[in-house]
Amino acid sequence: MRKSNVGTQRPGVLRPRNSDATPNNRSSGGQVARKSFLAKPGQVERTRRGSSNGSNRPSASGLRFTPTRNNAYGANLLGPPSSTSRPSPAARNSSMGTVSRKEMRPITDSSFKSRCIDKIISFLVTNGYDLPVERRTLLTPSAKDFGNIFQFIYRHLDNSYQLQSKFEDEIPRILKALTYPVQMPKSSFITVGSPHTWPSVLAMLDWLIEVINNSNDMDVESLAFPEEFDSDMCQQRIRIETDIKLFHCDTEQDIEDCHEEFRHNIERLSKVRPQDMIASQEQMEQIEDEIGALNSQEEREAELKQQYSQMLNDIEKLNGYCLELEAFNANKDAEIVKQKQTLEGVRSEFKQLNEDIVHLTQLKNEQGLSAAELTHFKNHAREGAVVTQQLQLQSKDLDTKIWNKEMEIGKTMKSLNENICMYNGLVSQLELSNDYEATSVINSDNLYHLQNNIIALLRTKKKNVKHDAFQTQDAKRQKEDELYMTKEMLQEKSVEVTKLESKLKRLEDDKLITKKEVQTEKQEMLQESECHLEQIKEERKSSKSYLYQKQRAIEQSKEEQERIRSQASERARKGIEFLVKVNAVARDHLIFNGKESLKFKKVVDQISSDIQDVVKDSTTEKQK
Incomplete structure (x- = not known):
């Protein structure tokens, strides 16, 4: 604890x-002597309301000492002192x-x-x-x-x-x-x-x-008696002295004199002259007049703002239109690029077809055959095709017959193998030697493989003959078809090339015309927007610059006034807090002194009673 x-x-x-x-x-041996700016407890009562014997009186409550006026010091400072006569201490203390x-x-x-x-x-x-x-x-x-x-x-x-x-x-x-x-x-x-x-x-x-x-x-000591009291001139000291003087003032004139003295001291401490205050007031009046004159131009300002907003809307619309034109041009450029790519592909195909035509004409020239020979070859090819078809039908019939025979042989071999297996099973059941066992798997397998090899060889030769015949006929037919198709494609591609060239030329002309129109419209819009912006800037320079400067000056002056007000209120609050704390210290000291005086009074009464008892005892002894 x-x-x-x-x-x-x-x-x-x-x-x-x-x-x-x-x-x-303030006069004890353990402390340094120091001048006090506070009235001692009971000093005011002694000078103004002293009793007949010059000593302080306790209240009518006997042994209870009520607080004196010093207890209400902080509370009285919150309101202006009254010019009327003050009530008695008993009337104040009773509340x-x-x-x-x-x-x-x-x-x-x-x-x-x-x-x-x-x-x-x-x-x-x-x-x-x-x-x-x-x-x-x-x-x-x-x-x-x-x-x-x-x-x-x-x-x-x-x-x-x-x-x-x-x-x-x-x-x-x-x-x-x-x-x-x-x-x-x-x-x-x-x-x-x-x-x-x-x-x-x-x-x-x-x-x-x-x-x-x-x-x-x-820390009451540091708050009640700060080191700033030792300086000759301190704003806090001036405020405290003024508050003490106001507390002791009785009339309105004294209060006004204290306020005037406080104002002079603050001006002297802050180094502010009356001329500066008058000049600042005149400057504020001039600024207010200018603000009133500028407020009269609100209609012109509203009209300019409306024009400015309308111009901004026009500029936004023009920018949107320019963006749409740019997007349209980009789409057209993409279409032109696509058409160019298509044209390049057609040209490459056209070039390839020309090369094929030249090659085919060269081959035709190198053949050296007449039309009759070509007709004979065609007829011979048709006859060969008919013979080939007949041979194919015959080969299909032979294949079916061979397949049927193979199926019969397979079934016979299967039954033979089953019988051999049954025979071998009986031999094993009779426990005969291996010589009695029968086998025909190897011979049947060799026969089957030989038959397969012969059939495969015949089939390959047949396929080679068919392939050669078909290849010759197909090559001839393909060459004729390719020649005919090449001629038709050549004619179609030449027509498409002419159409694409005309379309490309038309698109290029449209693009040039569109670019020129867009450039002219863009230049006109830019010129118009520049004119509007210059007009807006001139209007701003003529009407807004002076207004902005004055508004800025007014805002700065308002900020300065707010800062001064906040500082003044903060200082007033600190002063009131300080006075309340000083009042608390004085009240505690007064209560202590009252109790000490009560104690001393009791001791004196006891001593006097003892003396009276001694005197009585002595008188009784003398009488005896």
């Missing part, structure tokens, strides 16, 4: 960590600590409760809580578990704190002293683990841990 650095701290009294235990009079806000946190939300439980468990584990803690324990804790957890957490604020047995009366007083924003009734701690009271108690523990973490992270 960590030990607090608070010195002579009492239960229920809060002090910032790492602070000195001696009274904050302190009685205002309680409504609970705004979602304490019944399961996610909020889970987050609070995680935070409490993390705090307990990190700071060395010696008792076992579980998540189930923090969901429905007992009074003992809650007392141990609260005592462990609060000891980080007061290391000598010891929880009483009836903590339901003590904890609300502690929370009120800590200025807990929500009022916690006594009944919340009587049934601490019940479902309707535990969420608010859990949120209170979460808030207490947040206060401890903030007090650990905050």
Whole structure:
């Protein structure tokens, strides 16, 4: 468990960590003497509202010291000081600590409760809580578990704190002293683990841990008295001094004087002259006039924008038309290439046919035969074909006869082999010698092979004769057919060549005409678009350039103003936070002094009572 650095701290009294235990009079021996810009506690009351004997009075509540005006220092700075007379301290102090806000946190939300439980468990584990803690324990804790957890957490604020047995009366007083924003009734701690009271108690523990973490992270000495106070001129110092002066102002005139003095100091610190402010204001007015003049040209601007959009649409249409023309030209070029390839193929075929014709004419010339001889050859070929057909029919008949004989021989050989097998089986059954066995397989096989060889030889000779006859006849017929077909194809190809040449010429003429038309249209469109673009550029130069410059200047000035505003708001926020922290330190010091004075008063009363008792005893002894 960590030990607090608070010195002579009492239960229920809060002090910032790492602070000195001696009274904050800036004159102790352990500290360097330093000028304070804060009024001492009770100084204003002594000068303005002092009692008849020149000492501060406690409130009418007897032993309870209520906070003085210094407690509400940060709150009073949030609103302008009133020009009317101030209320008495008792009237102000009677309202302190009685205002309680409504609970705004979602304490019944399961996610909020889970987050609070995680935070409490993390705090307990990190700071060395010696008792076992579980998540189930923090969901429905007992009074003992809650007392141990609260005592462990609060000891980080007061290391000598010891929880009483009836903590339901003590904890609300502690929370009120800590200025807990929500009022916690006594009944919340009587049934601490019940479902309707535990969420608010859990949120209170979460808030207490947040206060401890903030007090650990905050160095009050460095915040209350930074090193910048030692400099002669510092904007933060000027702001603090002005806030203190405003706090002590009574009338509206004093407030205006403080504001005027603060403005002069800021101008002197920022090195800004009134002439510069006037010049900037005049420049802003001039820019606003120019903006108003430019806004009057909205109709002309709208018309130019419409023309510009129309020109852009025309350019898009022209570009689309050009793309279509290019695609059409590409298709035509592809067709021309295809036609050229077809023409090349026809020309190559035509050349091949011419070569074949020349070769055939040469062969015809080399034959040296007359027409009668050719006719005789044709007749002889026809007769040979008839004889060949007859021979083919005869060969087919012979083949069928041979096949039939072969089938009969095969069947006979099969029956013979079966009989031989039966005979050999009987010989083996009678257990006779091998000489009695019969065989005819070898002779039959030799006969079969010889017959096959003879038939194959005859068939090959017959096929060769037929082939020679057919080859001669077919060669003659093919030559005649080829000659006739060559002549016809030659005539057809010559006609196709003439047609293709005329078509190719016509396509080339169309292509040239189309290219010329496209080029002329493209040039006209480009010239027209260039004219439109030049007109648009001139219009932009004449009307938009000045407007763009002014708009840019206005945007820059707006950004500068926003930056200055953000800086001013940030500085105001930091100043208010600083003053609130200073107020907290002063309040703690005042509470400590009040308690010390109460203690001193009790001691004095005790001493006076003892003296009175001694005097009474002495008088009684004298009387005796």
